[in-house]
Amino acid sequence: MKRVGGRLLLLGVVVVLSIVFFLPSYPALYGRLPAWAKSVLPNKGITLGLDLQGGIHLVLQVDEDRAVEIAVDRAVNAVQELLTEKKLVVESVKRVQPTQIRFAFQSTDTKSQIQKLVDDAFPTFAETTATETVLEYELRDSEIKRIKESAVNQALETIRNRIDQFGVAEPLIQRQGLKEIVVQLPGVKDPKRAKALIKETALLEFKMLDEASKLALELPQRVPKGKEADVLKEFEGKIPEGDEILFEKLVDKDTGRESRVPYLVRKRVMLAGDVLSDARVSIGQFNEPYVSVTFDGRGAREFERITSENVKKRMAIVLDNTVYSAPVIQERIGGGRAQITGSFTTQEANDLAIVLRAGALPAPLKIIQDLTVGPSLGKDSIEKGIRSTLFAGALVVFFMAFYYRLSGVIADFALALNLVCLIGSLAGLNATLTLPGIAGIILTIGMGVDSNVLIFERIREELRQNKPVRLAVDSGYDKAILTIVDSHVTTLITGLALFLFGTGPIKGFAVTLCLGIAINLFTALVGTKVVFDIANRRKVEQLSI
Amino acid sequence: MIEILGKTNIDFMGKRYLAFVFSGVMILLGLLALVQIWRGAANLGIDFAGGTAVQLKFDDPIRIEDARKVLESRGVRDAELQEFTQDNKLLIRVKAATTIEEKIADRVVAVFNTEFPQNRFVVDSSTEIGPTVGLKLQQDALIAILISFAGIILYIAARFEFRFGIAAAIATFHDVLAVLGLFYVLDKEITLLVVTALLTLAGYSLTDTVVVFDRIRENLRARRRDRIETIINNGVNQVLSRTIVTSLTVVLVLIPLTLAGGEMLHDFSLALLVGVIVGTYSSVFVASPILVIWPGSEGRLLKRG
Numbered sequence: 121m122k123r124v125g126g127r128l129l130l131l132g133v134v135v136v137l138s139i140v141f142f143l144p145s146y147p148a149l150y151g152r153l154p155a156w157a158k159s160v161l162p163n164k165g166i167t168l169g170l171d172l173q174g175g176i177h178l179v180l181q182v183d184e185d186r187a188v189e190i191a192v193d194r195a196v197n198a199v200q201e202l203l204t205e206k207k208l209v210v211e212s213v214k215r216v217q218p219t220q221i222r223f224a225f226q227s228t229d230t231k232s233q234i235q236k237l238v239d240d241a242f243p244t245f246a247e248t249t250a251t252e253t254v255l256e257y258e259l260r261d262s263e264i265k266r267i268k269e270s271a272v273n274q275a276l277e278t279i280r281n282r283i284d285q286f287g288v289a290e291p292l293i294q295r296q297g298l299k300e301i302v303v304q305l306p307g308v309k310d311p312k313r314a315k316a317l318i319k320e321t322a323l324l325e326f327k328m329l330d331e332a333s334k335l336a337l338e339l340p341q342r343v344p345k346g347k348e349a350d351v352l353k354e355f356e357g358k359i360p361e362g363d364e365i366l367f368e369k370l371v372d373k374d375t376g377r378e379s380r381v382p383y384l385v386r387k388r389v390m391l392a393g394d395v396l397s398d399a400r401v402s403i404g405q406f407n408e409p410y411v412s413v414t415f416d417g418r419g420a421r422e423f424e425r426i427t428s429e430n431v432k433k434r435m436a437i438v439l440d441n442t443v444y445s446a447p448v449i450q451e452r453i454g455g456g457r458a459q460i461t462g463s464f465t466t467q468e469a470n471d472l473a474i475v476l477r478a479g480a481l482p483a484p485l486k487i488i489q490d491l492t493v494g495p496s497l498g499k500d501s502i503e504k505g506i507r508s509t510l511f512a513g514a515l516v517v518f519f520m521a522f523y524y525r526l527s528g529v530i531a532d533f534a535l536a537l538n539l540v541c542l543i544g545s546l547a548g549l550n551a552t553l554t555l556p557g558i559a560g561i562i563l564t565i566g567m568g569v570d571s572n573v574l575i576f577e578r579i580r581e582e583l584r585q586n587k588p589v590r591l592a593v594d595s596g597y598d599k600a601i602l603t604i605v606d607s608h609v610t611t612l613i614t615g616l617a618l619f620l621f622g623t624g625p626i627k628g629f630a631v632t633l634c635l636g637i638a639i640n641l642f643t644a645l646v647g648t649k650v651v652f653d654i655a656n657r658r659k660v661e662q663l664s665i
Numbered sequence: 666m667i668e669i670l671g672k673t674n675i676d677f678m679g680k681r682y683l684a685f686v687f688s689g690v691m692i693l694l695g696l697l698a699l700v701q702i703w704r705g706a707a708n709l710g711i712d713f714a715g716g717t718a719v720q721l722k723f724d725d726p727i728r729i730e731d732a733r734k735v736l737e738s739r740g741v742r743d744a745e746l747q748e749f750t751q752d753n754k755l756l757i758r759v760k761a762a763t764t765i766e767e768k769i770a771d772r773v774v775a776v777f778n779t780e781f782p783q784n785r786f787v788v789d790s791s792t793e794i795g796p797t798v799g800l801k802l803q804q805d806a807l808i809a810i811l812i813s814f815a816g817i818i819l820y821i822a823a824r825f826e827f828r829f830g831i832a833a834a835i836a837t838f839h840d841v842l843a844v845l846g847l848f849y850v851l852d853k854e855i856t857l858l859v860v861t862a863l864l865t866l867a868g869y870s871l872t873d874t875v876v877v878f879d880r881i882r883e884n885l886r887a888r889r890r891d892r893i894e895t896i897i898n899n900g901v902n903q904v905l906s907r908t909i910v911t912s913l914t915v916v917l918v919l920i921p922l923t924l925a926g927g928e929m930l931h932d933f934s935l936a937l938l939v940g941v942i943v944g945t946y947s948s949v950f951v952a953s954p955i956l957v958i959w960p961g962s963e964g965r966l967l968k969r970g
Binding site: 311577 | 869
């Protein structure tokens, strides 16, 4: 007589645990639980993958080289300001290579002064060339490495801030490899908007227009969208040193037609977005949305100084090299507030406020992978997948019961146990269920059925040799189990290799496969056997198999 | 007791040469497909090749010729179109020649918006993958597969004999190649999901082969005097009803999935369906005959558990 109590208890515990872990994945039921139960029970279950619930999967690459260039550009700006402050006259200061700054000047007297200035204020640069009229500095390698490293981290942080404010349930934002960032946004309704929000560099700058140059008058009033390059080509070479041409985007309210207005803008950044403390959407008197920004203490003081020094001049508000507006400064502006107007919709204004609050990206991002699944496809595939899986499952259950009679019913019970445990443990691990994951489940169910078929066929063989039922069951089991273990372990090896070395969807497949195999072994060795052992206690003469 | 088969005694091993010819053709086809994939000439899904895929779901039926015409006239060239008529769905694929920055997906949507204003649609899915990502995915998948093969051969070699391991690996490889070859001939797109299906069937085929091997090992121990061909034939016959019942149940699962599982599951289930049939065949006609023509030293088996 075999003891079954312990094994029955084990089975019971496993089933209850599985159900407890699964509960949060089924909100209709979980939502009705009393609060005390929720506080004790796990609160996170299976997440559906993007292919099943719709959403966006993006892989972004940070343009690190550009981040370094930007850092060097900033240094050039800072140097220029220092030179003006110290009243040092130089011919030009500019970035030549991505990481080099070149000074051109006349007197050797200036040379030593520049050298002293750079050594004091910019220790991250090293002198590479020094002649009578030219000095060249290069950004040190350690600094380049630091900038690149922090560019990725900063981009990650900025994207996280933006997504948080955009409001997505359970986003996944993480670093992949050295310079890639993976962003997963499940269930997003407007993928285009979300993508724009992530990708926007959102570098806000206040720059002065160059109204003194004759060129400003020669620029065309307005050009059609797409003709920007022609304008730049036409005036190439004529642009004064330290100036650039930037465009404003205009949308005709009635026709929706877009056009561009070119401006001659001084390159020097008067104030940048890093001094903002807040950005909000407001509605103007003509019902048009605009973004009002608030500067922090330093920004407010700077803004007041700049506006007081430039009354009656035009200042351009530039975001990512696009002019939003170029108002004339009427008077000194105190209080640390400014308005960004432009032709945008309320939603665009809203998104602009979000990116301004979350801060600028340190460098542009490149999307290298973009998977977007609309919510309808996800729903379709779930419905069809579930319907046909249920139908298929019913076929198998019916077939087993028909072919193996009562024993087949036991196998069906094992199958159900298998599914419950598998789904329970997936929920317990907070796994994400994807289509390949479902493939893994189908394979393990197939293997689960196979284990029982193996056992039953072996028992039948023993019965054919006219062995008594109990003996036939025991020896059939013992013989079949070796085979089951061998076949499961081989497949487990495949699963482990795929888990360790596969990526993305293949990994998801491997997880369900490995879990499924372990659970299969358990249900075949413990689940089915315990039922037969109970049956054997009653000294069965005939086995329904 | 309901039985599909009673006690059988079919001479499987006697038909091995016929089987070898058949399998040889399938393997060649599979190898051809592999070479074409390697050359980039096969119908690789954009998850491997890189590129753009947009699936649209229309309110009214749309003619594929019209769709192609407007796409070409608006400068979206080399697009492959595929329709799922029952749901008025249209899948538009543009392979990697273009970079992702060109925003093909947006352009496609814009074209249909302006050219078919009366036929409204929703974007079911859109995928854009840079070519480098696809390449990395290919390499990762390949490494994972090679390592799992090495692991399998080692385990089976330890549990059985080295030749069993090799035979099982060949049979599994045979099945994967056969399905790959079939997909190549049918010009089906090889996507990441199809590769997952290939891995799944590799797992299934392996299980099936190990079950047969297990019985052969048992028989080798019990009846050492018989001819190797007879022992193997007996083993295969003894597990035949199990082999058929198991395959039948899996086929039962896969037929509804193939027919009604939706377009995302269709190719996947088809690959599995064919794979299960080939996997069952290969255990009997590929893996086992290899043991006949490579007898090895059976003494070793007796010492091992």
